[in-house]
Amino acid sequence: MNSYRRKAAILIAVVSVALALVAGSVAWLIVPGEGAVDGALMAALAAIACGLAIYPIVVHLNNENDRKSRDLLKSHIALLEAMGKAVAKRDSDTGDHNYRVTNIAMAIGEKLGLADKPMRALLSGALLHDVGKIGVPDRILLKPGRLDDQEMALMRSHVPQGEDIVDGIPSLADARDVIAYHHEKWDGTGYPRGLAGEDIPLSARIFAVADVFDALCSPRPYKDAMSFETAWGIIRDDAGSHFDPRVVEAFRPLARRLHRQHFGENGGRSREILERGIAKYFF
């Protein structure tokens, strides 16, 4: 018996017994004497029988509500995924980048002991982190060479553009911290606000490590993928400047496994791993 059914059964039993007592007392008052005992007993049994009769109806209605809520949640998550993937596909081959960074951020969040609610915000934000790139022109997003200052400013505008997209949409509010702060740096040299240390939300500090590690380990038109040792060395050396040292420390024991999972010979299971994470934290 699940917890809802148990609660419904207890509630209905309590109400039935209360009704039985009231009905019995009323019967006793109306027909005092020996016949009243039978009347009170009949009234009490009737109340209990009513309770038993409505129990399956209450459970059925609840199951129906549960099913509708789950369908709605599934649609919401599919929308997050679709929006994130649409953006990722513009500047990578497959859109798998989004799945990988979300999985890496999830593993670090778990290591840091994040509760379910902040974990859901981290996952939503990771899936939508670069949604503002929808507003960055192809000539800049896909430029193989170095960006000049003006182009760089346009590229960096993906952060406020992402904030604009999710602002005012309550169902996307959870994702905002990662979208708005994932390019801030621990020492205050990031953008767009130049926040430092713990002024940067933890979800964004976690995501920054995942995002940079994935970028270092992935091939780009202008560079090869780095080896695990080189990529991990950069993350480790940037603890305290780019990254929150506590987040890098949490990532340390996970890094090799995550690299093997997402970039090794048996890589390509990012979607499957993400599905398990979504099932764990959203359902």
Ligand SMILES: [Fe+2]
């Ligand atoms: Fe970004």
